[in-house]
Amino acid sequence: MSYISPKDFSEDTGLIAEVMRVMGGDLRLEWMKDCPHAMAARPSQPRRGLTLDDINDDPYYGPSAIPEIIRRHFSMTPRGGVLPEGLPSLGYRLNRKSDVWADSATVLFEESKSRRWAPARSVPWDALDEASLSSEEDVAIRQLCTGLTSIGLVSTDVPSRWVWLMNQDFHEIKYWMCAQMFDATRLAEAFRKRALYGRGALGCDSRELGELLKIIMESETYPLASAALNLTLFSFVQNLGRRFEYLSTNAADTYLGTRLVQDASRFVAYGIDHIRQLVGTRPSQAEIVNDHLDLVENGLVGYLGSRELIEPLVVLSGGVESVAAFYRRAAEQYFERCVAAGLGERQDRSPLPAFLKLLDS
């Protein structure tokens, strides 16, 4: 149901009288006197331009003044703006800084825009016309692209489920999440185009991938969703990008793999920083996140073991041993990131090591 303002502005005689006074030249200009704090925002590095960190270089406007729990306002007022009486609450539910914050989000947001690319023209698509792929390899690549397209699409959904619940004081995180949505959209677009290029076709969806993505999407809180998406899923997406590039035989696939790696790595960087700052501020959250990642990694085992993923990897890699080694390295790097995020060693509780041992046997 649409929101209905408690005041009927079109029938508000007070408002209309004020408008008439202004039109008659009676300007009070109170908003001009209310400006509480001026700062001299300038680019600290002209080549980089005016960044979020530059305009945050003042305690009044910067994030250092954000309390751990925001109780002051739930309106649309941008951080540092004047709050008049009677502002409506926009119903924000994420009002705790450690639930969302990562200092690196400003840099990652700027980086996301600076390192943009456009699948329509940036990818040298015509290199695929000369690619020397067997029909099995061609179908296998398109199958991998089908899964990556699903991952990209759901990775736009996950931040969108939370960003509108987040207090405006965390605008840097909201900006970053919007950038993530765009980055994930681009991945979905690029890999859908790759699947369909030439005489292409989408491949087969995977029930196990669907289960993994559903576990991530339905995470109960934003910190859990962030850990699941950014730390766990995108650690493996980054490695899938590395694999895609490694297996490439042409400039188009090399380009796509490299860009998947670079874009996924920003998700990973935010995930590590966010969870580290969360558990640094509230150590009891570490166990809650670890509990959730037990479930997420169980879903990940399903995806890594699904025929829709492992078989095209085997076809393209020329054998199972190479895929097992790839999974092992990806898991090692993922566990290192969990330690960096303050979650400790996860190997003893994770289902991943037993799965990898099974592959080795």
Place this chain on the structure above:
Amino acid sequence: MSIRFPSLEFFKALQQRAKDDADVFEKLGVCDTTFGIRVGSDLYRIAFEVYECTEVDETNDPASLDFVLTAPVALWKDMFESVIANGGADAAHTINTLTHVGDVMKVEYEDPEGHDRLYRFMATIQEFLDEAQHLDVEMG
């Protein structure tokens, strides 16, 4: 005049080439990392800031670097010969491909977030190495 590889002069020539091709690096986007290239026993330090390669020198302090790409001299020669012959690394000689398996070219790091800078800025780092295609290189 040819430039010998490996040498500090070679990496400084790559830096100059990157400055000459500033538009290409600006299009790739910001790149903020200080990393190492270990050729045999020699360790070269490469610093990128914003769009530019700002510093190239020799170091013996790998702990100050985000990551170090480590390979025997012969592998680096093989890689740069591919760059020169193909106008940029071919699919078999990209940094990602050479480091992906782990026993061809190694990536050394202490901090996983430093390590991930290799992946965040891989396209720029590859472009920097691909600048060797414009040099007259004498493989030492």
